[in-house]
Amino acid sequence: MKTSLVNTVWFSEKRKNLLLLLSEGTRDIEQIKKSLNVTTRAIMPQIKILKQQHLIGQKGENFSLTVAGEIIVKNMLPLLEMSRVIEENKDFWTSRNYEAIPPHLFNRLMELGHYFLIEPDINHLFELPREFTDNIPRSKSIMTFASYLHPTFPALYSEASGSVNDISLFLTVQAFEKLKNEYSSEFDRIMRSGNARIYLLNQNPKLPMITVTDWFGYICLFNEEGRYDHRDIISFDDSALKWCRELFESYRKDSEEVLR
Incomplete structure (x- = not known):
């Protein structure tokens, strides 16, 4: 046969x-x-x-x-690379909401490469992970989308605006208003830095936060129930950085820059 x-x-x-x-x-x-x-x-x-x-x-x-x-x-x-990415943390990948990821990038999830799944313990559940906060200062170029404003976010980015070459922040209207009104000193420092740009998204992608720098890519996804369970992905592979930058380009097309 x-x-x-x-x-x-x-x-x-x-x-x-x-x-x-x-x-x-x-x-x-x-x-x-x-x-x-x-x-x-x-x-x-x-x-x-x-x-x-x-x-x-x-x-x-x-x-x-x-x-x-x-x-x-x-x-x-x-197919082998896609299988490897999913099998390493099958429970995570099979319980995510992918509506915020365009189809052409969803089909290239394998480009996240050799990533790390960050799962904070219950005592640090609402803190930004050290894997994120420690690597932001090492970066020279930062792009971040945030649909919510973590309390650590304004100070972290206002400090970074004084040392990095460029920062691009993509925010929902709600996150922008919170940054502007409740963290006015940090907001002013970011806007005065001369190397930061803030963009308002016309629509809110179903995504808590994503960041890509010249150093790492950091991805937060909602779960299938639409909740953020603080399980995040970080990757230092060049292919992952390229993947994240392409995602930002799709957001940039649906955003308006906040002029100084």
């Missing part, structure tokens, strides 16, 4: 790992055995199957991907 490519690739970890290994370049059998920690007896049947499906080829002692194999692996990688 003919075996489908789906079964060939996904129903065997050895075959899948071999394809991924060969995507990095040609390997001989000894290199394959060492890299995959397998014996000749274990891997040769898998090599035979992949050769029969024309996914790998052999020239002398060396094995490499065929053109078909390269196409398969190229399309495998995004």
Whole structure:
């Protein structure tokens, strides 16, 4: 009975790992055995199957991907990366509200890379995490969207406005009015800094807060019930920073700058 490519690739970890290994370049059998920690007896049947499906080829002692194999692996990688991102914290990802994320970015969640899930203990539940407050001063460029104003927020950003190269704050009308009226000294310092811009969003994305700097990306999402449970994502990967910046560009199109 003919075996489908789906079964060939996904129903065997050895075959899948071999394809991924060969995507990095040609390997001989000894290199394959060492890299995959397998014996000749274990891997040769898998090599035979992949050769029969024309996914790998052999020239002398060396094995490499065929053109078909390269196409398969190229399309495998995004799914594998997406699976890794979700499986690392499945309970978190399967309980989030994603309405604030445009479809083209939702389909690229794997670009968050090697992220960390921050889950504060009950004694610090309503504090901004140290992973956030410690990394803001290290940053030279900051973009933040906030739908609510955390009490630590005004002082943190007014202080940062004196040392960073540029700050862009995207606020809901409610958050802006609270900053302007209840934290007037911090608001004035931010506006006078000369390197800060504040934008008002015409609509409120269903998102508590998101920040991206030249150093890290920080993402807060509501859960499925529309509540913020203080479980956040932070990533230092370049791909995550690019992903977050693209999200901000989508917000910028629906915002108006507050003039000094």
